[in-house]
Amino acid sequence: xxxxxxxxxxxxxFIFSGFFLYTAHQIEVFAFDEGAAFNAxxxxxxLGYAGxxxxxxxxxxxxxxxxxxxxxxxxxxxxxxxxILMILYGITILRAGYFLSTSIFLVLSYIVLxxxxxxxxxxxxxxxxxxxxxxxxxLLNIYLRxxxxxxxxxxx
Amino acid sequence: MIEGILIGLDTALSLKNLMMVMIGCFSGTIIGMLPGLGxxxxxxxxxxxxxxxxxxxxxxxxxGVYYGAVFGGSTSSIxxxxxxxxxxxxTSFDGYPMAQQGKAGKALAIAAYxxxxxxxxxxxxLLIAAPSLSLVSLSFRSPDYFGLMILGLTAVAAFxxxxxxxKAMMMVVLGLMLASVGQDTLSDIPRFTFxxxxxxxxxxxxxxxxxxxxxxxxxxxxxxxxxxxxxxxQVSLSQLGSIKxxxxxxxxxxxxxxxxxxxxxxxxVLPGAGATIASFLAYGMERNFVNDEEKQKFGKGSVxxxxxxxxxxxxxxxxxxxxxxxxxxxxxxxxxxxxxALLGFGIQPGPRLYQTNxxxxxxxxxxxxxxxxxxxxxxxxxxxYIARVLATPRTFLIPLILFxxxxxxxLMSFNNFDIYMMIGIAVVATIxxxxxxxxxxxxxxxxxxxxxxxxxxxxLLLSDGSWTFLWDRPLTxxxxxxxxxxxxxxxxxxxxxx
Numbered sequence: 171x172x173x174x175x176x177x178x179x180x181x182x183x184f185i186f187s188g189f190f191l192y193t194a195h196q197i198e199v200f201a202f203d204e205g206a207a208f209n210a211x212x213x214x215x216x217l218g219y220a221g222x223x224x225x226x227x228x229x230x231x232x233x234x235x236x237x238x239x240x241x242x243x244x245x246x247x248x249x250x251x252x253x254i255l256m257i258l259y260g261i262t263i264l265r266a267g268y269f270l271s272t273s274i275f276l277v278l279s280y281i282v283l284x285x286x287x288x289x290x291x292x293x294x295x296x297x298x299x300x301x302x303x304x305x306x307x308x309l310l311n312i313y314l315r316x317x318x319x320x321x322x323x324x325x326x
Numbered sequence: 327m328i329e330g331i332l333i334g335l336d337t338a339l340s341l342k343n344l345m346m347v348m349i350g351c352f353s354g355t356i357i358g359m360l361p362g363l364g365x366x367x368x369x370x371x372x373x374x375x376x377x378x379x380x381x382x383x384x385x386x387x388x389x390g391v392y393y394g395a396v397f398g399g400s401t402s403s404i405x406x407x408x409x410x411x412x413x414x415x416x417t418s419f420d421g422y423p424m425a426q427q428g429k430a431g432k433a434l435a436i437a438a439y440x441x442x443x444x445x446x447x448x449x450x451x452l453l454i455a456a457p458s459l460s461l462v463s464l465s466f467r468s469p470d471y472f473g474l475m476i477l478g479l480t481a482v483a484a485f486x487x488x489x490x491x492x493k494a495m496m497m498v499v500l501g502l503m504l505a506s507v508g509q510d511t512l513s514d515i516p517r518f519t520f521x522x523x524x525x526x527x528x529x530x531x532x533x534x535x536x537x538x539x540x541x542x543x544x545x546x547x548x549x550x551x552x553x554x555x556x557x558x559x560q561v562s563l564s565q566l567g568s569i570k571x572x573x574x575x576x577x578x579x580x581x582x583x584x585x586x587x588x589x590x591x592x593x594x595v596l597p598g599a600g601a602t603i604a605s606f607l608a609y610g611m612e613r614n615f616v617n618d619e620e621k622q623k624f625g626k627g628s629v630x631x632x633x634x635x636x637x638x639x640x641x642x643x644x645x646x647x648x649x650x651x652x653x654x655x656x657x658x659x660x661x662x663x664x665x666x667a668l669l670g671f672g673i674q675p676g677p678r679l680y681q682t683n684x685x686x687x688x689x690x691x692x693x694x695x696x697x698x699x700x701x702x703x704x705x706x707x708x709x710x711y712i713a714r715v716l717a718t719p720r721t722f723l724i725p726l727i728l729f730x731x732x733x734x735x736x737l738m739s740f741n742n743f744d745i746y747m748m749i750g751i752a753v754v755a756t757i758x759x760x761x762x763x764x765x766x767x768x769x770x771x772x773x774x775x776x777x778x779x780x781x782x783x784x785x786l787l788l789s790d791g792s793w794t795f796l797w798d799r800p801l802t803x804x805x806x807x808x809x810x811x812x813x814x815x816x817x818x819x820x821x822x823x824x
Contacts, residue, residue, distance in 0.1 A: 206787075
């Protein structure tokens with residue numbers, strides 16, 4: 171039996187809604203609120219049921235407008251590469267500081283996407299981030315924590 | 327009203343706000359021009375910056391970005407046949423053929439003048455309609471609001487689903503589920519936090535918008551980079567030809583603009599319909615209105631064929647502000663993003679906004695006029711230069727979008743957990759987009775989730791737990807019947823195609 175990717179996603183959503191409904195029932199409300207017409211778990215419970223109903227309908231009913239995606243033409247390598255870089259960016263942003271982690275993220279992203287014009291790669295990373303930081307920190311007064319720049323004495 | 331207009335003018339014409347309109351229109355044009363990046367992405371990228379300003383300035387900036395992005399979308403439609411936003415798809419039907427004939431400058435000028443006229447006429451309608459509707463909406467009660475919110479979500483789902491209503495409804499439910507994460511507003515009881523402190527305040531609106539639009543949009547572009555159906559054909563970006571229009575062309579536009587403005591505004595006011603439907607309807611209507619000789623030119627570079635959708639999509643933009651400003655209920659994904667930003671400022675749009683924050687209410691309306699003028703006098707002469715943005719390589723563009731997205735969320739919380747969560751949501755959104763699960767209903771539901779729960783809570787408590795509040799008042803009953811009709815009709819269509 172073949173199941174379309176959209177139906178598979180709906181099946182996953184059905185399971186997720188079931189889990190959501192179960193978790194909604196587990197929400198502990200105050201004792202005096204237990205029998206109230208509306209408490210903290212009322213709305214989530216309705217949402218759980220709504221999720222089950224809509225996903226079940228999609229699974230049962232025929233697909234009117236099936237989406238065909240040619241999986242062979244998708245660029246998994248670059249997409250996964252970018253996602254990994256973003257995760258690394260998230261890990262390093264607080265430790266290495268905004269300037270260094272952002273600049274390195276940009277440089278590596280350009281390279282992952284196949285860019286090899288080194289002057290532009292440089293200009294659109296370190297100097298670009300420095301100007302952006304100046305705009306945020308210097309002009310808009312938005313604080314940016316940066317241990318690296320603090321360490322080298324550029325930022326207070 | 328005169329006093330309000332003067333307050334609005336005073337706020338909108340301050341040097342800072344004028345600058346914001348210009349920056350908004352300019353940056354919106356550039357972002358909207360890039361294929362795949364629409365007004366929602368443009369506004370989402372601006373939200374963290376707007377939090378540095380007062381609410382009126384922030385909203386003026388976002389309104390400028392909105393108009394700019396719609397105008398920018400038509401530029402890429404005309405020049406490379408790759409509409410930046412769905413609302414400008416109809417523009418490409420005649421805009422691109424005209425550009426291929428070496429009249430790209432003329433096509434862009436028609437688009438700019440029509441956008442200006444459509445936006446200006448509909449802003450006058452907004453000026454008249456918004457205060458009156460505000461007064462009417464003061465009589466709305468919680469059950470009516472609850473009904474209206476469901477109606478808005480259902481209508482957006484029906485219109486944005488490309489024939490897959492159930493997919494859109496699943497996205498609505500997912501958006502509401504995401505909105506229910508965090509402490510309950512009334513009792514402070516944690517819900518779906520799984521003892522994680524980072525989730526106790528709920529999921530940030532900026533995070534969800536950035537993840538589902540800016541970030542997933544960028545990932546989708548890379549993911550589908552090799553897809554031959556997405557390859558854009560290029561018209562010469564350096565030689566666009568004259569932007570001057572002759573008398574015949576001007577006359578044609580003068581007949582098209584009024585009717586398309588009215589149609590666009592009405593469609594824009596309806597929840598969920600928006601600029602895309604307005605532009606297609608206006609294109610179709612115009613084709614029926616013109617004589618047989620002119621009809622033959624449609625699809626081959628007709629002046630009316632460009633003017634009608636361009637007028638209508640801008641008129642619809644103004645129209646979509648009516649439910650936002652008067653009822654506090656956004657009618658489209660873009661205005662939902664604006665509502666989220668307003669709530670972030672601590673402002674609740676709705677009938678009372680007109681009385682409690684007149685400077686915001688009126689300055690937004692006034693800034694629309696100013697935005698239109700800016701678009702015309704600033705963007706039109708600059709088009710040959712701005713158009714070069716279309717040549718920006720994706721290898722630079724995508725990392726910069728990702729960088730702005732991460733920075734936007736980082737600036738809100740200085741917390742890596744939010745960045746990881748954003749990446750997770752973006753990856754899921756990218757897969758969902760791939761299979762045509764629409765994102766605007768999710769955002770609209772996420773923004774309305776809290777308000778919906780609040781109104782349901784009030785309605786149920788007032789009716790002592792009984793659901794009769796859904797049909798007790800004639801207004802609520804009419805709203806509920808409309809919802810039932812939309813849902814029933816959409817599901818019936820699924821059976822029809824079996």
